[in-house]
Amino acid sequence: xxxxxxxxxxxxxxxxxxxxxxxxxxxxxxxxxxxxxxxxxxxxxxxxxxxxxxxxxxxxxxxxxxxxxxxxxxxxxxxxxxxxxxxxxxxxxxxxxxxxxxxxxxxxxxxxxxxxxxxxxxxxxxxxxxxxxxxxxxxxxxxxxxxxxxxxxxxxxxxx
Amino acid sequence: xxxxxxxxxxxxxxxxxxxxxxxxxxxxxxxxxxxxxxxxxxxxxxxxxxxxxxxxxxxxxxxxxxxxxxxxxxxxxxxxxxxxxxxxxxxxxxxxxxxxxxxxxxxxxxxxxxxxxxxxxxxxxxxxxxxxxxxxxxxxxxxxxxxxxxxxxxxxxxxx
Numbered sequence: 512x513x514x515x516x517x518x519x520x521x522x523x524x525x526x527x528x529x530x531x532x533x534x535x536x537x538x539x540x541x542x543x544x545x546x547x548x549x550x551x552x553x554x555x556x557x558x559x560x561x562x563x564x565x566x567x568x569x570x571x572x573x574x575x576x577x578x579x580x581x582x583x584x585x586x587x588x589x590x591x592x593x594x595x596x597x598x599x600x601x602x603x604x605x606x607x608x609x610x611x612x613x614x615x616x617x618x619x620x621x622x623x624x625x626x627x628x629x630x631x632x633x634x635x636x637x638x639x640x641x642x643x644x645x646x647x648x649x650x651x652x653x654x655x656x657x658x659x660x661x662x663x664x665x666x667x668x669x670x671x
Numbered sequence: 672x673x674x675x676x677x678x679x680x681x682x683x684x685x686x687x688x689x690x691x692x693x694x695x696x697x698x699x700x701x702x703x704x705x706x707x708x709x710x711x712x713x714x715x716x717x718x719x720x721x722x723x724x725x726x727x728x729x730x731x732x733x734x735x736x737x738x739x740x741x742x743x744x745x746x747x748x749x750x751x752x753x754x755x756x757x758x759x760x761x762x763x764x765x766x767x768x769x770x771x772x773x774x775x776x777x778x779x780x781x782x783x784x785x786x787x788x789x790x791x792x793x794x795x796x797x798x799x800x801x802x803x804x805x806x807x808x809x810x811x812x813x814x815x816x817x818x819x820x821x822x823x824x825x826x827x828x829x830x831x
Contacts, residue, residue: 527687545820547756547819549818599823627827634796
């Protein structure tokens with residue numbers, strides 16, 4: 512099963528290496544990973560997407576807690592949550608295809624963030640599947656480059 | 672100096688651990704890191720933000736190339752590029768503060784992606800500084816949680 516783990520860790524050198532090797536030692540490939548600042552400067556949040564047996568993921572979660580730099584691990588897959596990924600894509604355009612390409616960007620509520628003579632760069636946010644759908648429609652124009660942040664996720668607000 | 676490195680690597684277990692330890696062995700803290708899919712399924716792209724002496728970053732770049740799984744390293748700081756980060760923030764609201772909070776979200780072109788009785792969750796994209804500015808305005812409402820993707824970047828389109 513696919514799991515989205517949110518791991519809050521101390522913000523210092525070596526922590527990411529230790530966490531990444533915890534997964535690779537077990538032969539787990541990390542589908543995506545994003546490390547960013549949190550509301551507290553001494554902590555970073557690592558959002559990981561991994562696919563694997565539930566039991567093994569549970570074991571890894573326990574091992575993550577044993578790392579001295581881990582503050583909190585949440586398996587967001589177990590709770591109501593929202594997933595988002597940002598995608599930057601540079602796509603070929605020419606005077607004949609430009610308006611169709613812009614139309615697709617508008618439908619997906621993308622933002623054109625750069626335009627050159629023969630290409631344009633679009634920013635879009637959404638879950639992984641929406642972004643994949645967007646890319647599949649752009650394919651025919653010619654995709655030059657894709658940059659993705661990897662998935663991040665947040666628990667849906669309850670009564671807090 | 673702050674550097675934004677874009678590293679294209681083979682998409683397999685262990686690669687991220689090796690790259691992360693390359694930085695930590697030298698005591699470098701990675702400010703942010705994002706791993707996502709690329710236009711080719713066999714490769715992943717890692718976007719790293721690190722602060723350090725130009726010469727040392729250059730040495731690390733050379734060492735990255737020595738890793739067998741590294742396909743390409745680009746220091747985007749050296750070329751015209753666009754940086755973007757996505758931020759999800761859950762903020763406290765009550766009937767008295769709701770409309771002011773929504774106004775700020777609109778000004779920053781954020782998207783409200785979840786609303787509960789006492790909080791709302793907002794998605795925003797921009798460079799790190801814009802996102803920091805947004806957060807500083809939300810502080811007075813009470814920030815419950817912040818999830819950031821880390822910076823990703825793409826070279827501005829030239830004549831390609």
